[in-house]
Amino acid sequence: MRTCRRVIDRAIPALSLIAALSVSGCGSTPEANQTVGNTLTVVTASPPQTLDPAKTAQNNSWLENLAYEPLIVRKSDGTLTPGLAESWSYEGTGNKTFVLKLRPGVTFSDGSPLSAQNVVDHLKYVVSSAGQMAPLLAGCTFTATDPATVTITSPAPNPDFPVMLTQDFIIGGVIGSGGLADPGALGTTTVGAGPYMLDPQQTVAGDHYTYVPNPHYYNAPAVRWRKVVIRVITTPQAVLNALKTGQADVAVGDPSTVAAAKQAGLTVASSLFLWNGVVLADRGGTLAKPLGDVRVRQALNFATDRAAIAKALFGGVGEPAHQVTVPGGYGYDDSLAAAYPYQLDKAKALLAEAGYGGGFTLAVVTPEYQQLHLVAQALAQQWKQIGVDLRITDYANANQYAADAFGGKFPAFMTAFGQIPIWMEGPSLFLPSAAFNPLKYADPALQSRYDEAASSTGDPKTAADRGVVAYLTTQAWFVPVVMTGLPYYARNTVGGIATSPKEPLLSLYEIVPAA
Template sequence: MLRHRTAPALAAIALLTAASVTACGSSATGTSQEQGDTLTVVSASPPASMDPAKANVGSDNWFVNLTYDTVLRMREGGKVDAGLATKWGYVGDGNQTFDFTLRDGVKFADGTPVTAEAVAASLEYSRKNGLNVSWVSAIDSVTATGPLTVRIHCSSPHPNVPHLLTQLLMIGSVISPKGLADPAKLGTQSFGAGPYVLDTANTASGDHYTYTPNPNYWDKSKIHWKKVVIKVVPNPNSALQAVKTGQADIISLNAGQVDTAKSGGLTITKSPIFFMGVNLADREGILAPPLKDVRVRQALNYAVDRQAIAKAVVQDYGQPTDQITLPGLDSYAADYDNHYPYDVAKAKQLLADAGYPNGFSLKMETQGMAGIDLVTQAVVQQWKQIGVSVDLTTDTSIGQWLSNATSKKYSALGFGYGGATGYLASLDWMLPHPTAFNPFASQDPELTRRLAAAAAAPADRAPALYQDVMRYAVDQAWFVAVLRMDGIYAYNAKKVTGFAAAIGYLPDLAWTTAPKA
């Protein structure tokens, strides 16, 4: 990304699907089975926190999901399925009230029961103390309505409550009352009901994290390993070498490492995971008056050779795009993927028509991570052809990026963002409140009207409405999307099975990654 919960551009990868779930039954509880010895995974960085509410979506999922069970589970293929809850769905029309029923007899790793009261308290903690304010902004209460039943009420339509409760976003990662009683410990210890517990005695923060089976887990068939170890190896070449030589089993790759991984006998799994480009944030022209004119914003889109940039940055592991979504998500409009073909002459004409025949200048900020800066620099170079000059600042840390992105000192922002449903993306990008992706709180009454209609719509009608929203935003040129790229992983298929990436789904260490028979 990356995508972080404060502003999903910082930590990578919260992939979601469009499907809204109305009801479902439970999955059967399994029995214990033969386990593999040790699964070793390589991570480029340590977790921001072991607290599910404060962890980074994407980069921290594996660290957290091993120890915390979630209310619902996202399955490969994008289906929301049973987790700690066996029944769930919206009440009535309008997507504002959501009920679910928990499994009976489930315990946290510390032995205390998983009750509706405990789950409601955990969700309230994550809602009020989590990093992503926008995604839960519509939720105004979480209440235990019985020993095993919980109601979530929203002040406005929220069609994606089921997605919030899955392992992908971790808001539904249930924390025990003992953990909530001492929040300071949540960052370094585990207080969940998941298949494993963090073995703090054999964990060195920032270096390696060791997990052992939770003896109280409700489904022993999901505990596939006697031990799981996540090693932090910042150097990508050293990390890949560890997997090639059998010191580790799983790694996330960049495009330039794929051939080396394949030649070393590793198996590759990949899926579109996030997109990058330039956000034309100053749409009212407060700092850069030309950006107030839609013709100028459209000119900046026509002046970008997306095909060339995509080939240079992601090679064969990504595609050019004009929209801020991914194929397979509800707001993806296939007919708008090449809405702004590369056309310098047309870009110059639009600038001239808007009164800027010689171009203009603006200040831009970008992120020096995950290739976002490379994409931004390429766009800046291509804009020079139409007379647009950029004073570019490159940030090297998440904190610096957040500070600059929300400072209102930059008219444009280089971005990376993980695929999200139309509703969740709109909370960051399109609704008139300040976020790191809409720092000037830009508003468009027509866009807001369309979003309200889509959020309240039944599940079968929502995708078409969100696709029209995306077409409208692209027409208004609120951004210069450039490319989408794949998340790429390599693993030892001689030892590991059930490890896969897909749209709407991250490879799942906790439930599906198992020893090869």
């Protein structure tokens, strides 16, 4: 997800991070006199390794959302509305059986029809592809109950199927049968039932991706642009310049340029949902023995002056973070709002107790987005005061960062991760199968808390979710540093730019030509 979104970024999913458009036909038909714009140009910060919805990272979701309409659409106010599915519901008790009723008359861009079996084949392909989101469907069975009904059966309680199958997590965007028959081609082509499809002739991989209307789209009046271009621009200042000079209409921004974007008269939309910081991945002490001791991990947290970093690098858009969530987010615990006050003496005492009074060297890898490389540099200066020598590998190329971070080559890595439901967060962030747990560290006590949260409902679930976050906090699996929102910038050439606490990711589905 960038480790945000994606997921998400997710490589930051949020992954991470992570990471649709106003076709939200996905349920709605616009007025007959609504304007259709010529070209919508949006900017993303990292090039995709693939366009395959089953394999891509969450932070590249925009490139999939244009072509692959999801089964369920999440609007900017957080409400869930029909996409390829007209309706959905759980059957029985325990949140184990989820049923989708498909929209009739839907055709993919290759001319093939949408069917329940097609959706089943798509979901099976997602699992077999072992991409970032595949763990969310691990162990599930998929059945075409009838030509328009899909039943998903989970081996364990799953309260989050409706959210999982929205555009935010990509895998709800169904691949047509033609694409599934030739999966190797999905890396560079699209076979979806969304409002647009990739035009390879107007696309240069890694630089820009051009989408044109899908002639088979079931709700043609909802297509509001004759062309959508997604440009890849990797440096924050260059992104801002592209909007200021009219080369782009919408972009994923960066905390370092928010003030300048506002000064330039751009619309800035952002809702708090990211925590930026360090994943202490080597909890078993395989690559960096000191990290195997909880006292060392806690010491790093106590040695972090979050307020200073928030002020210096995220002035006006960031707040100190102590938990892997945000206020009002899933599992947030008010009692842990300041779990690790800046206390160098406490940090030094913990290191001495663990046998590292003389300090140690720790390698960390970081990308150059969302200020993460600058946060790493600030931590290097702060942790030096307790004898920890932070050796930073800084990648401008997000794909290089993702390969090393998620490939288990470093004991620690920087991330910006978007808060998501705890049940979904486990397979993404902290369970042994999670991408953000590349060394596959398992903790039975954490697993027990996670299982309790997954099987609970109502107030008991809320309490159990807090128990998971509290355990991660006290065991110091991470060093959360700053909470931010993911800023989005837009020119006055467009409307529909909105986010909310329930949907902090900007949806391309709702972007329309300015009135």
